[in-house]
Amino acid sequence: MLEVGPKYAWSLLAATFMNFQCTLAGVGAVNARTKYNIDAPDMGTGRQSAKLTDEEWEDLNRSVRVHMNYVEQLPTAISSVLICGLFYPTLSVCLGGSYILGRLIYGLGYRKEAKNREIGFVMYFVPLLGLMGASVVGITKELGLHRFNWA
Template structure:
């Protein structure tokens, strides 16, 4: 079996690029939050630099940091999955990538504005999209290897 990359694969590339841009954007949001609070760039949650913050400021800073960390942790998996699954199922994986992007936005904004309990709405979109992407990657690979 040979893999032919057609024009529909371009949407997979776009989805992977947007995923990377989201991660960079929320890194910028976290940095702006540090600047707003007068924290050094290297400040982390629970560090000496954050001791001067009020409880509310510390909680808000913590939310920004956690959202950024979640992006950093999941972006490599999402990007590689949308690109690899796209080799076999370009439209399915592009749609799943789009759902992931929207879910990650919902997750991020809900978490920052409303707290940890609100992230479930975004997770309800991101988790199934990752499962679809991974499933398409493994199934497409198994099919290419003539295992199924």
Template sequence: MSLTLQLPAEYGYVLGAATSFFFVNAYHSVQTGNYRKAAKVAYPNCYASAEQAEKDPSAFAFNCAQRAHANFMENLPTVITTLFIAGIKFPVLSASLGAAWAFSRVLYARGYVRKGPKGRYIGAAHTLFSFVLSLLSGYTAYSFVSPLW
């Protein structure tokens, strides 16, 4: 048995939302690099030491920027996969959720760096957006499998 998959005309919005993730990653990379330079944390060290971050606000800000970027990268594979899957059935909604996720990740990073760990909550809606994408993705997968039962 074969499956023919037709992408809706609006799937381009999904691709646009996914492309925005590359720019958010670039934003994170530049931000982290600038804070690394200001904190004088040499490569290959991923973070400033706890002692250094306690004494130096720029080292603390670097650690926050680095952690925000790492968190972005940890979540990106799941979000981009659910975006592509959910977009098959719900292209406009999925693209909107993907774009909102990208925007909230910028807010998350900015808040984290400026106010420390508690500042990241300004962009915490990314969790909701990724959860809804996961649900839509599951429904999309189910809709392809259920006719086979």
């Protein structure tokens, strides 16, 4: 039976920081839409955006994509940090912190130029894979499936 100890609070903190960071990315998208006077529901691909220069359009869309990419990945990241934290709380917070740092670098790079997101992508995607992998290992051990001979 699983028991949640005080170390699990660190995984909860990592998940909370992920939520906060995603919200800040959303603020960045709203700020870009405000800067270019683009009203909802136009997200950079609608009729209002047609009045922008190519540079303005690209800047707006990079801001929106930073946020939307985070929204797309957030359920996987949060569920993985919380599941992993049940079994490996220290690993969970270390990988979760690495994910958060990678997301920060990804967002800052992407905002400047799309090609600048690559380092941040690797920095958040590798820890995400680690969180998912450790979650699977923890779950299979809890279920006793690691004792089976799968060959």
